[in-house]
Amino acid sequence: MLAEIITIGDEILIGQIIDSNSAFIGKELNKIGVDVHQISSIKDDKQHILDAIEEASNRVNLVLITGGLGPTKDDITKHTICEYFDDILVENKDVLMHVERLFAKYISTPISDVNKQQALVPSKSTVLMNLYGTAPGMWLEKDDKVFISMPGVPYEMKGLMKDEVLPRLQKRFNRPYIIHKTILTYSMGESALAEKIEDWENNLPSYIKLAYLPSLGKVRLRLSARGSDKKLLQDTIEHKVSALNLIIGDIIVGYEEDETIEKRIGQLLVKQGKTLSVAESCTGGKIAQSFAANAGASAYFRGGAVTYATQSKIDVLGIDPKIIKRYTVTSIEVAEAMALAAKEKFKSDYAIGTTGNAGPEKGDGDVEVGTVFIAIATPKSVFSEKYVFSDLRERTIEKAVNKSFELLLNLLL
């Protein structure tokens, strides 16, 4: 069962927004055994939309379209779809009521004619109610192929996918069985990892595919098994993962699809009944935010101090100004003092301290751009390392955040 995704919007092609919708749709379709063959991002242009729908429908049986359903002039998807299906727009009473309700509840301005037009849909379409916005989803069929149009606003599209599209697709199509297994590894690069598991990889059966998804400081391995024998697929995947664990068990973080090092740290801390705090300078709150972003963080994450200015390190964390003066603000000593101060102030068992210079200019310290000192305070001690990451600000911050996770995870495992 193959699908294609078409995302419509000039803003994607000129790079003003990143098309994250396709990734979400691809992930959700995959879970129900629908394989995305291609994603095409195209212009708000009638002929281009018509061509793209036609080409996609020549390759696959399911075409999902997002974008171009807004109330403004540059949104032409609905009219174009109408033309493709040789149809006319008719007012849908349910959608109109829903739009009126949304305006009454959330929006102070009165409902306008432009907004009321959101209730117009192709007469041949099945309306997919969009509870999160004014533009309804639309389901159309032609020659036994299914076409679905959704708004481009990510949370509206996500809601529609979950509430309407996925349940209907599962009823409408027979699909093969598919299992993905993700293994998150850390502290080893892609090619070193590939060599280490070469024999294992060569022995994978043909119905299991392996992909390497490297990112900063970690590699995600993804096994995809596909076939009709559910039990065979499950058993083989399980067997292969056990075999892999024998080879690289020491660098495996976990097996969840959305596994992250910071989530794993959270789980380990909860399991060990320990807590964490952070004291950040150059990472500016990104470490704290990475933990706080996870639901349930309050079980182990006490908080953090973002002491960006040197004086704040003294005023807020109580770092001894003499240490700063003697070693400079970007130093092993200050990183360790920050971690220890966070541990004390936030009454946590572990603490991370970062200080450095992410650039682009030299800051309060005198180290070269890209230098970061990371300290980890444990219940019994503190240690730290100096790193030189990059001359790109964003990348230095990212690498420092990642490295701090890696150091802490190493300690907890």
Add this chain to the structure above:
Amino acid sequence: MLAEIITIGDEILIGQIIDSNSAFIGKELNKIGVDVHQISSIKDDKQHILDAIEEASNRVNLVLITGGLGPTKDDITKHTICEYFDDILVENKDVLMHVERLFAKYISTPISDVNKQQALVPSKSTVLMNLYGTAPGMWLEKDDKVFISMPGVPYEMKGLMKDEVLPRLQKRFNRPYIIHKTILTYSMGESALAEKIEDWENNLPSYIKLAYLPSLGKVRLRLSARGSDKKLLQDTIEHKVSALNLIIGDIIVGYEEDETIEKRIGQLLVKQGKTLSVAESCTGGKIAQSFAANAGASAYFRGGAVTYATQSKIDVLGIDPKIIKRYTVTSIEVAEAMALAAKEKFKSDYAIGTTGNAGPEKGDGDVEVGTVFIAIATPKSVFSEKYVFSDLRERTIEKAVNKSFELLLNLLL
């Protein structure tokens, strides 16, 4: 001058990664007057790659391809390109030296045969040296059309684009003149804005296109003018923006392509010689991090306290436990106390305080999930508001961050 982008990788189609490369490439091409006609994300599959390259080359004169150049088995782009151009792979001495140097400098493991194969390139290609990784870029021509292959690792691709691809494209192709002007507005929704500027929009000349790019709490308007008469385009855009300013000047944040509310806040604070700090609970460091992410933040951003646990609000910020007990930890009073405490601790002129419950479960407070209190302390006073944002954790955090920027910007303007 039209281009297409092809991004290769199963990981994009199953949604394990979001294709951010296309957005970067689209943005950079647009700046030099090259229009991206379509972005196609396809599989690591030989026939699919061959088809996609052929189709794109039938539509446009420039095809940029990313991905599938890694050293592992699932990376087949180079061999497939070789087949498309009826070519063979040959070792490139410069690339080999570069790969060896990279290994000697950064990587502790010895260089392997797999890594040495990165130096193999199609004999007809011009090598584009990738200073940031082992996979070189490749430039090939056929029937007066240009094909460029780059690695999929974002910072390697970005480096190649800037160092090699863009300068070469500017030499190779004649391009029309193009101007984009972005106007960031806040605090008004897309359709209300569209109605307010309807007459202005209807009077735009045919060579200027307007797009609405709405996101949380803001709408970016993008004007794109295209033609051969540079001066006419510039003058008309300038004239139209001035006219727009008369209609909605009060909700315009700024005109930079990468304008954000937090950057604008930073500029205003620097201009007024004022500083900022934050005290965050449910937003978990995201506000601090948004400011710290900008180069030059140290000129106005003093730092922040992420007091996630209730006790941390007392221990770190010095909030009076009686206030927490009396009003609960998620309250107007605690938000204001947090903002005032941050202002005092960090010795800043302004401070933001947030406390609330982003969910999914009820936390230390007893307000419903999605409730956030935001306080702003100014040099002279403090005020706060209660909001109920969403029952989705991520969205509540995002909305709270945005709203706090909006409140502060309102004060500074």
